[in-house]
Amino acid sequence: MLELTDVHVEYEMEDGGAVHAVNGVSISLEKNKILGLIGESGSGKSTLAKAVIRLLAKNGDVPEGSIEYKGTDLTELSDREFRTEIRWDEISMVPQNAMNGFDPVYTVGNQIVQAIRTHEDVSKGEARERARELFEQLGIDPGRIDDYPHQFSGGMAQRAMIALALALDPSLIIADEPTTALDVVIQDRILQTLRDLQQEIESSVVLITHDISVVSDICDEIAVMYGGRVVEHADVETIIKEPRHPYTLGLRNAFPDIEEDDQDLISIPGTPPDLVEPPEGCGFAPRCPFATDECWDVTPEPEEYGDGHIVECHRADEQELLTEEAKRKETWMDLETEPQQGVEEADD
Amino acid sequence: MSLKKYVVRRIGQLIVTYWAFLTLLFVVFRLAPGDPTSMYLQEGLSAEEREAILARHGLDQPLHVQYVEYMAQYLTGDLGQSFRHGVPVWDVLVVRFFNTIILMGLAFAIAYLIGVSVGAFIGWVRGTRKEKTGIVVTLIARSSPEFWIGILLLMVFTFYLGWFPSGGIRPPGTEYETFLGRYLNWGVAYHLVLPVLTGVIYYMATPTLLMRSSMINVLNSDFIQIKKAEGIPEYIILYKHAARNSILPMTTVVALVVGMSIGGSLVIETVFSWPGMGREMVESVTYNDYPLAQAIFFLMGSLVIWMNFVADLAYVYLDPRVRYD
Numbered sequence: 001m002l003e004l005t006d007v008h009v010e011y012e013m014e015d016g017g018a019v020h021a022v023n024g025v026s027i028s029l030e031k032n033k034i035l036g037l038i039g040e041s042g043s044g045k046s047t048l049a050k051a052v053i054r055l056l057a058k059n060g061d062v063p064e065g066s067i068e069y070k071g072t073d074l075t076e077l078s079d080r081e082f083r084t085e086i087r088w089d090e091i092s093m094v095p096q097n098a099m100n101g102f103d104p105v106y107t108v109g110n111q112i113v114q115a116i117r118t119h120e121d122v123s124k125g126e127a128r129e130r131a132r133e134l135f136e137q138l139g140i141d142p143g144r145i146d147d148y149p150h151q152f153s154g155g156m157a158q159r160a161m162i163a164l165a166l167a168l169d170p171s172l173i174i175a176d177e178p179t180t181a182l183d184v185v186i187q188d189r190i191l192q193t194l195r196d197l198q199q200e201i202e203s204s205v206v207l208i209t210h211d212i213s214v215v216s217d218i219c220d221e222i223a224v225m226y227g228g229r230v231v232e233h234a235d236v237e238t239i240i241k242e243p244r245h246p247y248t249l250g251l252r253n254a255f256p257d258i259e260e261d262d263q264d265l266i267s268i269p270g271t272p273p274d275l276v277e278p279p280e281g282c283g284f285a286p287r288c289p290f291a292t293d294e295c296w297d298v299t300p301e302p303e304e305y306g307d308g309h310i311v312e313c314h315r316a317d318e319q320e321l322l323t324e325e326a327k328r329k330e331t332w333m334d335l336e337t338e339p340q341q342g343v344e345e346a347d348d
Numbered sequence: 349m350s351l352k353k354y355v356v357r358r359i360g361q362l363i364v365t366y367w368a369f370l371t372l373l374f375v376v377f378r379l380a381p382g383d384p385t386s387m388y389l390q391e392g393l394s395a396e397e398r399e400a401i402l403a404r405h406g407l408d409q410p411l412h413v414q415y416v417e418y419m420a421q422y423l424t425g426d427l428g429q430s431f432r433h434g435v436p437v438w439d440v441l442v443v444r445f446f447n448t449i450i451l452m453g454l455a456f457a458i459a460y461l462i463g464v465s466v467g468a469f470i471g472w473v474r475g476t477r478k479e480k481t482g483i484v485v486t487l488i489a490r491s492s493p494e495f496w497i498g499i500l501l502l503m504v505f506t507f508y509l510g511w512f513p514s515g516g517i518r519p520p521g522t523e524y525e526t527f528l529g530r531y532l533n534w535g536v537a538y539h540l541v542l543p544v545l546t547g548v549i550y551y552m553a554t555p556t557l558l559m560r561s562s563m564i565n566v567l568n569s570d571f572i573q574i575k576k577a578e579g580i581p582e583y584i585i586l587y588k589h590a591a592r593n594s595i596l597p598m599t600t601v602v603a604l605v606v607g608m609s610i611g612g613s614l615v616i617e618t619v620f621s622w623p624g625m626g627r628e629m630v631e632s633v634t635y636n637d638y639p640l641a642q643a644i645f646f647l648m649g650s651l652v653i654w655m656n657f658v659a660d661l662a663y664v665y666l667d668p669r670v671r672y673d
Contacts, residue, residue, distance in 0.1 A: 053577055058475065087579030100570035103589050104669060105596075115578045148668040164574075 001204060002029040002052070002172060007065035009044070009051045009228075019275050021047040023228035023283075024065070026302070029221075031171070034198065034205040036215030036236075038251070039225035042272045045208045048225070049174045052206075053091050054082055070171070089119050089168050094175040098161035102149035108160050109145030115167050134163035138193060155186040162194060169201050176208045191218050212251055216240050224248050227273040227283035230302075234309035242323075244305060244316040246288045249326035266329050282314070289331045290315055290322060351664065362657050369649050374418055377642050378411065427646070428639035432632070437643040441625065445647060447517060448624035450531055452613045454540065455547025456606050463552045464598065467559025468591040474564060482556075490553030498546040498619035505542060512542050515621030543620040551609065558601060562594035569593075596667050603659030607652030 009022035022044040029035045037045045050056050052067055052074070067074040074086065095101040102111055112131040113124060120127075132142035138159040149157060158178060165173050175194070179187035195218045198205050209215055215222055215236070222239040224232040224247065232245040243249055253266040270287035273279075282300050285291040292314065300312045315322065325331045402408050406417060421428060427437040470482035489497075506514045518535040566572065567590055575585045614626030625644055632640035664670050 055573055055577060083579045083581070087577055089579065093574070093577050095570045095574060097570060101574050103571045103575070103593065105592055105667060114580065118578060118580050150669050164578075 001031045001070060002206075003066075003068040004028070004048075004052075005066045005068070007048070007051065007067060008063055009047050009056065010061055010063055011057065012059040012061065013276075017276055020278055021060075021228055021275055022051065023275075023278060025225075025228075025230050027223055027230055027233060029172075029204050029206065031204055032199070032202045033220040034195065034207055034218055036219035036222040037206055037208045037225060038210060038212055038215055038222060040210055040272060042275070043225040044228040044275075045225045046176055047228075049093075049176060049206060049208055053087070053093055053174060054079075084119075088115055088170065090170055091172045091174065092165040092168070092170040094158075094161050094165045094173065094178045096177040097181050098157035098178075099149065099152075099154060099181075101161050101164075102157070104149055107146050107148055108152070108164075109147075112145070112164050112167055115164060119168055130167065131163070134166060135160070137166075137197060138163045155182055155190065158182060158186075158190055159193070162190070162197070166197060166201065169203070171203050173198070173203055173205045174208070175205060177210070178207070179214065180209070180211070187214070188217070194218070212240075224251065227278065228275060229283060229312060230310075231284065231312045232310070235307075238309050242319065244309070244311045244319050244322070245284075245313045246290050246315075246322060246326065247284050249322060250287075250332065253326065253332075264329055266332050269332060282312075289325070354664065354670075355661065358657065358660055362653065365653055369653065370419065370422055370646075371415075373642060373645060373649070374415055377638055378414070380638070422646070427643040430632075430637055430640045432635045432637040432640065437640050440640060441628065441643060441647070444623055444625045444628050446531075447622065448610060448613050448617070448626060450536075451540065451543055451616065451622060451624060452547060452606075452610055455544045455616075456551060456609070458544065459548045459551040460555045460602060462548065463555030464559050464591075464595065466552075467556040468563055468586065468594060470556070471560040471563025471567065471594070472586055472590065474567070479560075483560075486553045486556045489549050490557075492550070494546060494550045494615045495619050497549050498543070498616060501542050501546055502619070513539055515539075515619075517623055543616050543622055546616055546619070547613075551605075554605060555598065555602070558598055559591075559594055562597055563590055566590050566593045596663070599659045599662050599666060600656075603655035604652070607648075607655040610648055610651050 004025055004027050007022055007025045008020065011019040011021055013019060025044075025048060027035075037048070039045045047056070047060070050060070051062050052069075054074070056062075062075055065075075069086070069090070074082065077086065102108055106114075109128060109131050112134065113127040116122065116127040116130060117124070122130075128145070131145050135142045135145055140156055140159050140163070144152075144156075149160075152160060158181075162178070165175075178194070179190055182190065191214065194205065207215060207219060216239075219236050221233065221235050223230045224239070224243075224245065226247050232239065232243060232248050239248060240252070243252065247268070250266070250268040254268065268287055273283045273286070281296045281298060282288070282291070285295040288295065294314050298314070300314050302310050302312050303316065304310050305316060399408070406414060409417070427441070429435070430437050430440050433440050466482060466486075470479045473479050502514060505512045517539050518533075572585065572590060575589050576582075610625070613622075613624055614630065616622065617624040617626045625647065629641065629644045631637075632644060
């Protein structure tokens with residue numbers, strides 16, 4: 001349903017250079033699926049989502065690649081066509097902080113009615129009735145549609161935001177870290193509600209997050225982003241149990257597992273790559289304990305390892321070795337002390 | 349907090365402010381050097397005559413008695429007798445007060461209407477040539493002195509083109525029966541054009557620049573992104589969401605600036621020979637006409653106080669969050 005092919009996103013800088021925030025992403029999403037897009041800050045996950053719904057900052061651009069949605073290339077549409085045919089009708093979004101997602105001077109119900117009436121020729125009364133139904137579906141008292149956003153609690157505002165996102169039964173919902181600002185219990189409940197409603201209206205969801213435990217609960221597939229590329233993409237089971245990319249292995253280490261006790265959390269040393277002039281070779285090589293000369297020189301191409309499990313890594317075939325090694329803290333610690341190629345080279 | 353409670357509390361604050369203001373006014377005028385007789389001393393006023401004049405104005409009483417009398421007088425709406433004109437202060441001021449209000453009220457209304465719209469627009473088109481041009485023009489207007497703008501307008505439209513009169517409020521010799529009739533006629537409108545235009549140019553810059561920076565803040569909010577994602581047309585987002593939110597911090601500023609600038613009307617009134625309160629204020633101070641000067645300060649201060657009150661109440665309607673602070 002959504003098919004991204006070799007998408008690049010650039011942000012032009014004042015000095016004439018450009019930040020290559022997304023660097024050739026190809027990924028597809030089927031109907032009625034939830035795709036978790038994970039990665040650290042600056043990995044390009046939000047930028048990718050914004051490119052899809054055409055909300056990039058003024059200096060942002062998609063110079064290459066196609067974003068195909070239900071057979072139409074979204075990059076070919078005019079602004080007007082995109083606004084009237086795609087936005088909210090087809091693709092809606094849920095922002096990170098729902099409190100700021102509503103205009104503070106209008107009631108929540110008013111804003112839902114406005115969204116409905118922008119796209120459908122219905123009376124105010126009908127639109128209001130639909131807003132009430134949406135509230136009910138999300139477990140909010142329908143009487144509260146006449147409240148202002150600041151009268152809502154954080155969790156309720158997020159539910160109302162989801163109600164707004166569902167108002168026109170979109171086929172795709174982009175949720176950008178929708179529960180990051182909430183406590184864990186509410187987070188879980190809201191994600192479950194989102195999941196249930198998504199199944200009901202048969203839409204797809206792209207769930208952006210940096211929290212691997214959030215996505216593992218409700219997603220069907222996970223795509224791991226690093227340095228503007230999708231480095232690993234597979235169904236949830238595979239990503240959680242048998243990842244092949246060292247970065248995914250590292251990410252897994254950085255989050256606690258409730259079922260195992262006495263575990264040290266291991267973080268991945270180093271910083272995200274330079275996106276202004278991305279160097280040759282694998283973007284993760286400077287932080288990767290398994291990097292070989294090949295990794296520094298040749299950018300790995302995506303390769304498939306059985307049933308839709310796509311990995312961009314030269315050593316992805318050595319899965320068992322990598323998995324064992326990645327569990328040891330020393331593997332990652334050593335890296336911090338060892339001289340790093342590339343960075344050090346310049347001083348020679 | 350309920351709306352009623354808020355209004356009641358705000359009225360309480362208004363009363364306290366008025367008391368403080370009146371007291372300050374009293375103190376300032378007792379501290380000022382000289383008394384009403386000092387102007388006439390050269391003319392050889394005898395000691396007895398001087399005492400008599402002071403007694404007539406109650407100035408021979410101890411200060412606390414004067415204070416109580418002064419408060420009672422102002423509370424009943426009596427602004428006192430003018431030393432110089434020998435008639436009640438209100439009779440001197442009533443016409444001039446409304447002359448000034450008409451002039452400045454009109455100038456401000458237009459200046460803020462244009463300023464807010466232009467500011468919203470240049471905030472919206474941030475980073476373009478239009479924004480830069482807008483800022484430069486605004487800054488030029490902002491840094492030109494009022495009297496200079498006035499003189500330029502007079503030069504072009506009166507002496508060069510001959511379209512508008514050079515000063516005054518209405519054609520000489522015209523009389524009007526009713527209060528409204530005094531102002532609602534073409535003669536006054538014709539005389540108003542240039543002084544109002546001067547005020548508009550001078551006072552437009554503040555709302556323009558404030559509105560622009562306010563817009564830039566609001567445009568960075570998440571909800572603007574969401575409204576765009578909802579597919580709402582840009583112009584609706586501009587005025588219904590961006591401008592609507594940006595105007596909130598403006599209300600307070602407007603109240604303050606409007607109140608204070610009534611005093612600033614002096615310059616425009618002088619350039620265009622407008623018979624307003626600003627000029628009367630200068631004259632009353634020059635002639636040591638204390639009751640008159642005091643009353644003018646009182647009226648100007650009152651405007652500031654009331655404008656703030658109105659702004660605070662307006663805020664309640666403009667911003668639903670204030671109701672529950």
